[in-house]
Amino acid sequence: MGATGIGAAWLQRPLCRGYRAVVFVMAHVAVRTADAHRDQPFGWALGLLPNTEAEVLGLWSQPDASADLLRDLRELGVERITFVMDAGWQAAADAALNACPRARRAPSTEHFVRSATEPLKRRLGAAASADLRAAFSGGSEAALSRVIQSAIPATDQADRMSEAQHLQQSLAALSEQDRRFVLAADRTATVLLEELARAVRRNGYFLNQDAAIEFVAEALLGAERRMDRERAAMAAHVGTLRAAPQGRLAESRAV
Numbered sequence: 001m002g003a004t005g006i007g008a009a010w011l012q013r014p015l016c017r018g019y020r021a022v023v024f025v026m027a028h029v030a031v032r033t034a035d036a037h038r039d040q041p042f043g044w045a046l047g048l049l050p051n052t053e054a055e056v057l058g059l060w061s062q063p064d065a066s067a068d069l070l071r072d073l074r075e076l077g078v079e080r081i082t083f084v085m086d087a088g089w090q091a092a093a094d095a096a097l098n099a100c101p102r103a104r105r106a107p108s109t110e111h112f113v114r115s116a117t118e119p120l121k122r123r124l125g126a127a128a129s130a131d132l133r134a135a136f137s138g139g140s141e142a143a144l145s146r147v148i149q150s151a152i153p154a155t156d157q158a159d160r161m162s163e164a165q166h167l168q169q170s171l172a173a174l175s176e177q178d179r180r181f182v183l184a185a186d187r188t189a190t191v192l193l194e195e196l197a198r199a200v201r202r203n204g205y206f207l208n209q210d211a212a213i214e215f216v217a218e219a220l221l222g223a224e225r226r227m228d229r230e231r232a233a234m235a236a237h238v239g240t241l242r243a244a245p246q247g248r249l250a251e252s253r254a255v
Helices: 006-011 066-075 090-099 109-117 122-138 141-151 154-172 176-203 209-243 247-254
Strands: 018-032 037-048 054-060 080-087 104-106
Touching: 006 054, 006 209, 018 090, 018 176, 018 209, 037 066, 037 176, 037 209, 054 066, 054 176, 054 209, 066 090, 080 090, 080 109, 080 176, 109 122, 109 154, 109 176, 122 141, 122 154, 122 176, 141 154, 154 176, 176 209
Parallel strands: 018 080, 080 104
Antiparallel strands: 018 037, 037 054
């Protein structure tokens, strides 16, 4: 998959046999060349398990090599994918759909949110992103229309509204449970992408492609470990609440 150090060992770990949703993400880093910096694309995938736990499935420095991606996932143990999501890496999503006949395409509203709000200033973009997510989650076409008309440049509004309506219709066609899984996978992938983007900005450009892919692998590993810690802390908190006496009824029982 490209990485050679700690990240490589992590990326070669066995994966689960089945994932409820897999999001294929495309990102970029700046790599230094002899006389300039070039934009180096790379792709990665996030899988959501039936228990809603998420994990990074892989990282590829040649995102046009879809066959390599599918071979890697099979060799690591992946057999079933329920929903495939394209978050900027369409070639990988299409290849996964072709390789998994029972897999279904699911919309990535987060990819739409990122592309629609990218031209906006940071504060306006953050507010518009939150409003768009709420509109998609609530299933309100009127709310979508209001956000797009208020935040998106007039020249782009018609195209963005058409795309948003298609995404919303695709979400509405899913069962409530499937919709929750799809939105959760989509949002988790975006959180990791944003965390990765901050790490890359702090680092600046990379001396070569190998250094870039190793840095990205270790950043994704760190992000996944953070998610694991947060999930464990939440589980412990929920367990404490369940074990603790509840209100007046518990007090009366204690007496």
